[in-house]
Amino acid sequence: MTILCHINDIEDDSAQSFDVDDRNIFVVKKFGKLFVYLNSCPHIGIPLEFLPNDFLDNDKRYILCSNHGALFEIENGDCIAGPCVGQPLEAVPFTVEDGSIRLL
Template sequence: MHLLCTSDQLAEGQSRSFVCADLPLLAVRRDGRVHLYRNRCPHRGVRLDWQQDRFLDDSGSLIRCAVHGALFLIESGECVTGPCEGQALEALDCLEDERGIWLNAQP
């Protein structure tokens, strides 16, 4: 397991980027739950963030690809609009405990 950050470093409704063993990751906290994905658009393999730790659309309800504007559901990573519609972000298993948020697998 790899510690990504303390729980207070990912506030409700916020997103954050990480790199773990050279694997770019993104995390979003929604409704108290952390959702962790590989930071890679399924369309072209590019990083999704448009600025450091900025992955969400203007409403804060979807993950947006900075390059192509594709929109992904936070809870499942499914692309709901854009060139990769029907595909999904690669979800990664994470765990949150009193020490923080962990990547719960080998990258």
């Protein structure tokens, strides 16, 4: 199992990306809960962020695709606005063991 980082390495209301094998994924922490997604927008399959680890909108309420402005629910990856409404981000299975985030 690949260890990404310790849960305390990611601050609340922020996100961090990781290269794992041939995938780029990102972890979002919101209200102390963690969510992990493939960094690929369902609109046209390219990375969401322009700046490193900049995956959230200004209010830190949604995941934002910087390319064409799609908004995704942090909790389930559902697209609720933009050109790919109804197409969710791909969730990446993970677990937390001894404070470390591990991919399954």
